[in-house]
Amino acid sequence: MGLTVLSVPFPFAPVGPDVVGGAEQVCAAIDAALVRAGHRSLVVAREGSQVAGTLLPVPAIDGGSDDAARTAVHAAMHTAVRAVIARALEQHPVDVVHLHGIDFHAYLPPPGVPVLVTLHLPLDWYPAEALRPTRPDTWLHPVSRSQARTAPPGARLLPPIENGVAVDRLVIRVPKRRFAVALGRICPEKGFHHALDAARLADFQLLLAGRTHPYPAHERYFRTEIQPRLDPRRRFLGPVGFGRKRWMLGTARCLLAPSLVPETSSLVAMEALAAGTPVVAFPSGALADIVDPGVTGFLVRDAQEMADAIADCDRLDPEACRAQARTRHAADTMLDRYLTLYDQIAHPHAMQAGVA
The missing domain is CATH 3.40.50.2000 (Glycogen Phosphorylase B;)
Structure with a gap:
């Protein structure tokens, strides 16, 4: 039976075939792999993004040259992302939510659906408490062995899934x-x-x-x-x-x-x-x-x-x-590991190994 995966990249950057950011490239590759494998892919991303599955657009919110203005812009964006995620969970039988943004902790959905978080950036760029989630069924993983070696004490991480390219x-x-x-x-x-x-x-x-x-x-x-x-x-x-x-x-x-x-x-x-x-x-x-x-x-x-x-x-x-x-560095290896992990997370009895 096919899975429904709701992916949420960093909301300030669009997703598409020619994006620059590594996190956005990985998200786009996963979206395409889900569709090829017969699963349903929902992507919460900035309006104008191009996805293989179904785009659930978030309005572009830009602006702010000082700290106060940027804080207000980020708060407005996080509110918009939370609203789109909430509607998606109401309207679709989502099996896994997959978050990619450095600000993922600002729009974690309420307990219920399993959440996977890919940590694309240096671990010390994330708030310490974000790496020790208290929300049930919330799984975090790094993208390389090098990154995993920098994990702070108490971080609750799965083994890394190494990034790959086509x-x-x-x-x-x-x-x-x-x-x-x-x-x-x-x-x-x-x-x-x-x-x-x-x-x-x-x-x-x-x-x-x-x-x-x-x-x-x-x-x-x-x-x-x-x-x-x-x-x-x-x-x-x-x-x-x-x-x-x-x-x-x-x-x-x-x-x-x-x-x-x-x-x-x-x-x-x-x-x-x-x-x-x-x-x-x-x-x-x-x-x-x-x-x-x-x-x-x-x-x-x-x-x-x-x-x-x-x-x-x-x-x-x-x-x-x-x-x-x-x-x-082949993308196929990375994508196979994500699809396997989705299945394990969506079916909790398969998660026997726990965290690393």
């Missing part, structure tokens, strides 16, 4: 060109100014692609740290769709990932490997587990080491990158 869609065999790429949200913690510095030190072309969300800190970072470093050989492309991203990853000499915070999981690094492109990264969180130094990329400490590693990527075998992606 490896087969990303395979591309084209000649490498003399440029590097960097992709992701344009924000301070991604450290893309270091990638630009490294490309300049290496006298190498860099294509930087991604979205700058309308948050004051993100816009200030782009204005003060990214724009001054751009020139004819270091270019910012803005958001790119899947086809262009695939071409960029496949033809690039390497992907630069200078994250300044512990990455819980780096989907773009996995995508680069699937496209046969090595990754040069700071050893931040899960990146240290994804990159096999000297085989699928290099781990470096600063912009100068990153610049030196760009040239060294010439000697790495694209097939070794693709092989790692197939064996360790």
